[in-house]
Structure formats: structure tokens, C-alpha cells
Amino acid sequence: MPNPIVITNNIRKLRFFANEMTQQELAEKAGASRQTIIAIEAGKYSPSLELAFCIADAFGVSITEVFSHEVKE
Amino acid sequence: MSYQEKKTLASITSGALLLAAYCLYAFNPARTPADLKAWATTMLVFIAIGIGATIIIQIVFHILFSIGVAIQQKIQNNDCDDKDIEKNIKLEMVEDERDRMIEMKSNQVGFAVAGFGFVVALLSLVFNYSPVVMLNILFITFSFGSICEGIYQFLLYRRGYSHA
Numbered sequence: 001m002p003n004p005i006v007i008t009n010n011i012r013k014l015r016f017f018a019n020e021m022t023q024q025e026l027a028e029k030a031g032a033s034r035q036t037i038i039a040i041e042a043g044k045y046s047p048s049l050e051l052a053f054c055i056a057d058a059f060g061v062s063i064t065e066v067f068s069h070e071v072k073e
Numbered sequence: 074m075s076y077q078e079k080k081t082l083a084s085i086t087s088g089a090l091l092l093a094a095y096c097l098y099a100f101n102p103a104r105t106p107a108d109l110k111a112w113a114t115t116m117l118v119f120i121a122i123g124i125g126a127t128i129i130i131q132i133v134f135h136i137l138f139s140i141g142v143a144i145q146q147k148i149q150n151n152d153c154d155d156k157d158i159e160k161n162i163k164l165e166m167v168e169d170e171r172d173r174m175i176e177m178k179s180n181q182v183g184f185a186v187a188g189f190g191f192v193v194a195l196l197s198l199v200f201n202y203s204p205v206v207m208l209n210i211l212f213i214t215f216s217f218g219s220i221c222e223g224i225y226q227f228l229l230y231r232r233g234y235s236h237a
Contacts, residue, residue, distance in 0.1 A: 033167040044233025
């Protein structure tokens with residue numbers, strides 16, 4: 001069985017560099033609820049690939065700039 | 074606490090109230106019906122009451138939630154108009170993939186508890202208990218399953234949910 005993967009994100013940093021975009025604004029742009037954005041930002045929810053791409057599009061960056069992964073040993 | 078969490082709590086409350094009311098009725102020797110037909114009628118009445126109570130509780134919850142959001146909005150910004158308030162209420166109630174995923178996960182718990190209850194109900198017949206006992210086990214475990222589903226849903230909202 002492969003080792004578990006920990007997914008981290010830079011959403012807080014990206015929001016800061018996007019003129020301190022609010023979680024609500026990001027939620028509206030990505031087509032999700034504010035609660036979901038809060039959960040993703042806190043690492044409490046891993047979004048689907050579709051939502052991950054929508055979040056990346058909202059910032060105008062590639063998905064790898066928003067999300068990264070780490071394999072647990 | 075988010076809209077979804079509060080909605081789940083409202084649903085747990087209505088389920089718990091129904092189960093409590095049924096248990097008070099069913100385990101009271103002075104009022105319990107004797108034959109199978111009377112039990113079936115009682116359960117149908119309780120199911121109807123449960124559906125009605127759930128709808129009423131959800132409506133009351135939506136009204137109170139909307140009032141709460143409006144008051145909060147007015148406190149934060151006294152100049153906001155009705156359209157802003159309406160927009161905020163709608164935004165708070167948005168459902169997305171996370172909600173659907175959590176609902177699916179919690180449904181599994183509900184079905185597992187109900188399935189376990191069904192097996193126990195069948196076993197009660199195998200061990201020569203009356204069909205009344207079987208009916209009661211079914212009704213109580215199905216109701217309990219619905220409460221467990223709500224509790225698990227609430228936990229997933231609080232704790233977070235990962236695909237791993």
C-alpha cells in the first residue's frame with residue numbers, strides 16, 4: 001500500500017497577494033461555499049480536482065502553486 | 074457555527090424528540106396497544122408526526138437563521154439594505170461538493186445502524202420473540218440510525234473530512 005499523502009495549500013498567502021481577497025470572494029469565484037474555503041485553508045478538507053482547478057483559476061495561477069503534496073514516510 | 078452545522082443540529086433534535094416521544098409511548102404499560110395492527114397504526118402515526126415535526130422544525134430554523142444573519146448584518150453595518158441582507162443569507166446557505174460528500178459519508182453510518190437493527194429484528198423472531206418486539210426494534214433502530222447519521226455529519230463538519 002502506498003504511503004499516505006499530506007496535501008498542503010498556499011491559499012492564505014495567495015489571498016494576501018490578491019489584495020487580501022476575502023474567503024467569501026474566493027468562494028464566489030471558485031463556485032464553493034465560504035465554509036468549504038475555510039475548511040480547505042485550514043487543511044480540514046481536500047477538494048475535488050474540479051474545485052482545486054477553480055481555486056487556481058480564481059487566483060490566475062497553476063494548480064501546483066496553490067496545492068502541494070508531501071508523502072509521509 | 075455554520076449554517077450546515079446548525080441545520081444538522083436541528084435535524085438531530087427533531088429525530089431525538091421523535092424517538093423520545095415514541096419510547097415514552099411504547100414503554101408505558103398503561104397505554105401500549107396489544108395487537109400487531111394497533112402497533113402498526115401507532116408507528117404510522119409516529120412516522121407522520123415525525124415528518125410533520127421535521128418540516129416545522131426546519132421551517133422555524135430557517136426563519137430564525139435568516140433573522141440571526143439579518144441582525145448580525147445590521148449590527149456590523151447599519152447602512153446595509155435588504156438586498157445585501159438577502160444576498161448574505163443566500164451565501165450562507167450555499168451547498169457544495171463538501172456538503173454532498175459529508176452527507177454521503179454520514180448516510181453510510183445511518184444505513185449501517187438501520188441494517189444492524191434489521192438483523193437484530195430478524196434474530197428476535199428466530200428466538201421466538203413476538204412480532205411486536207421485532208416491529209419495535211425496527212422502528213427504534215431506524216430512528217436511532219437517523220440520529221447517528223446526524224451526529225456523524227456534525228462531527229465531520231467539526232473535525233473536517235479527508236478523502237484518504
